[in-house]
Amino acid sequence: MDTSALVAPPRATFYQLQAANRRNSILLVLVFVALVGALGLGLDVFFLGYDPSGQRGLPFPIATFGGIVFGALYAMQGWYFGASQVLGASSARPANPANPAEKQYLNVVEEMAIAAGMPPPTAYVVPDPDPNAFAVGRDPAHASIAVTEGLLATLDREELQGVIGHEMSHVKNLDIRAMTLVTALFGAATLLADVARRGLYWGGGGRSSRRDSRDSGGSGGAIMLVLFVLWILLAILAPLLGQLLVFAVSRSREYLADASGAELTRNPLGLASALRKIASAHEPTRLINQGSAHLCITDPRGMKLNDQEGGMANLFGTHPPIGKRIQVLESMAGVVGDSAPIQG
Amino acid sequence: MFGIVLLAVLVLAALWLVGQFNGLVALRNQAQNAWAQIDVQLKRRADLIPNLVNTVKGVMKFEQETLEKVMNARARALSATSIAERGAAEGELSQGIGRLFAVMENYPELKSNQNALQLQEELSATENKIGFARQFYNDVVMKFNTAQQVFPTNIIAGMFNFKPSEFLQMPEADRAVPAVDLSTS
Numbered sequence: 001m002d003t004s005a006l007v008a009p010p011r012a013t014f015y016q017l018q019a020a021n022r023r024n025s026i027l028l029v030l031v032f033v034a035l036v037g038a039l040g041l042g043l044d045v046f047f048l049g050y051d052p053s054g055q056r057g058l059p060f061p062i063a064t065f066g067g068i069v070f071g072a073l074y075a076m077q078g079w080y081f082g083a084s085q086v087l088g089a090s091s092a093r094p095a096n097p098a099n100p101a102e103k104q105y106l107n108v109v110e111e112m113a114i115a116a117g118m119p120p121p122t123a124y125v126v127p128d129p130d131p132n133a134f135a136v137g138r139d140p141a142h143a144s145i146a147v148t149e150g151l152l153a154t155l156d157r158e159e160l161q162g163v164i165g166h167e168m169s170h171v172k173n174l175d176i177r178a179m180t181l182v183t184a185l186f187g188a189a190t191l192l193a194d195v196a197r198r199g200l201y202w203g204g205g206g207r208s209s210r211r212d213s214r215d216s217g218g219s220g221g222a223i224m225l226v227l228f229v230l231w232i233l234l235a236i237l238a239p240l241l242g243q244l245l246v247f248a249v250s251r252s253r254e255y256l257a258d259a260s261g262a263e264l265t266r267n268p269l270g271l272a273s274a275l276r277k278i279a280s281a282h283e284p285t286r287l288i289n290q291g292s293a294h295l296c297i298t299d300p301r302g303m304k305l306n307d308q309e310g311g312m313a314n315l316f317g318t319h320p321p322i323g324k325r326i327q328v329l330e331s332m333a334g335v336v337g338d339s340a341p342i343q344g
Numbered sequence: 345m346f347g348i349v350l351l352a353v354l355v356l357a358a359l360w361l362v363g364q365f366n367g368l369v370a371l372r373n374q375a376q377n378a379w380a381q382i383d384v385q386l387k388r389r390a391d392l393i394p395n396l397v398n399t400v401k402g403v404m405k406f407e408q409e410t411l412e413k414v415m416n417a418r419a420r421a422l423s424a425t426s427i428a429e430r431g432a433a434e435g436e437l438s439q440g441i442g443r444l445f446a447v448m449e450n451y452p453e454l455k456s457n458q459n460a461l462q463l464q465e466e467l468s469a470t471e472n473k474i475g476f477a478r479q480f481y482n483d484v485v486m487k488f489n490t491a492q493q494v495f496p497t498n499i500i501a502g503m504f505n506f507k508p509s510e511f512l513q514m515p516e517a518d519r520a521v522p523a524v525d526l527s528t529s
Binding site: 100103104107108110111112114115116117157161264266 | 374378381385458461462465466468469472473476477479480484
């Protein structure tokens with residue numbers, strides 16, 4: 001999927017990228033509702049004695065509706081407060097204009113906001129010596145960009161501009177919006193799957209087996225058993241699938257953000273050189289939480305996995321290999337030099 | 345039946361017309377807004393230059409000519425009346441600032457002067473903002489002008505008398521080639 005980006009740098013416009021993200025967001029909400037609905041309905045049918053035909057037991061699928069309402073509330077909380085939670089968890093503080101390096105960082109953020117034609121995001125600094133950066137927020141008007149102290153110390157002005165251009169593209173493409181949504185929804189789904197699995201422990205031996213024996217006479221019993229097994233699998237696998245989805249979304253957005261970031265700075269070599277420096281400092285960024293790995297410019301977990309392609313890396317890596325990203329950026333610089341300038 | 349079809353076609357046509365017209369207005373406002381953004385940055389640059397010149401004047405005794413050129417270009421930019429004239433003068437000013445930064449490298453005592461360093465960072469940031477604002481303005485103008493030329497929007501543009509906007513041309517400052525370390529370390 002990602003390899004096509006190596007042959008020709010993506011030339012999709014911001015508008016197309018935003019439209020794709022809007023579509024994906026709607027799809028995601030539908031998947032979420034279906035998933036939570038299925039988990040809740042299972043609880044209703046297998047444990048609370050709800051009967052869809054309405055002849056006996058519970059007249060109302062209470063866990064289904066409860067799950068969807070609770071999931072929606074939980075996801076809304078993540079949608080509105082997720083960004084500040086991520087910033088808080090990484091001990092980020094607002095950039096201080098009295099410090100020359102941070103003043104320069106603030107200036108670069110303003111420059112990139114002008115290039116993107118957007119309101120400048122709030123600029124934060126994470127007190128960590130490892131170079132890294134990330135962007136969060138539910139929409140461009142509520143976006144924040146954070147960089148580590150190590151990044152400000154390591155990069156020169158042009159490289160910093162490349163990194164901020166990359167993060168600004170995540171903001172403008174609505175990537176951060178999609179990621180906030182994914183994180184909020186699957187936070188809620190994971191919690192509900194947890195509740196459903198717990199249902200197995202306290203209800204597992206009791207009511208459901210009694211129901212099974214009661215139903216075993218009819219042909220419905222076998223179908224119920226299959227559905228029950230599928231439901232258990234769903235409850236167990238939902239959190240894992242959610243994680244894999246987050247990783248896949250993140251990986252596919254990175255090349256695009258590199259390319260559109262270079263469109264903003266008109267200088268792909270700045271970001272290429274920044275990535276080179278960041279890659280050579282391949283230490284884990286301790287202050288950035290595991291769960292926020294997909295938000296960063298390079299994987300803060302310092303995993304060797306992200307240097308590879310295929311197999312496990314295609315499933316669990318949050319970023320494409322950094323060497324490939326540098327290669328694509330450098331080939332873009334060649335393209336920019338030889339032909340017409342890239343149009344925004 | 346025929347009447348209903350005709351009415352539906354007319355309503356759709358009217359909706360389409362409104363949509364296209366509003367799209368053109370949105371682009372025109374975006375262009376005006378982008379121009380205002382450039383103007384803000386050009387004014388900020390004009391405000392910063394005298395401060396920097398006053399700070400470095402004492403140290404850079406042998407560069408009075410460079411400093412004077414910058415101040416003259418600034419005066420011309422401030423008194424320019426047309427977009428073309430303004431663009432030419434502002435471009436000259438950018439070149440002057442580029443030269444000033446280059447010769448400032450020859451004065452090590454400026455490197456330890458916090459005030460000069462701060463002003464230099466502010467001025468380079470403003471230079472960049474001007475460049476990016478111009479890039480954004482020209483992109484919007486290109487979209488606006490293209491929308492006015494392509495069929496069928498050109499009919500509406502003609503009907504409501506939309507005029508193509510002017511690109512902002514500035515002579516490029518001699519930008520130093522970015523020093524990029526290509527060795528794999």
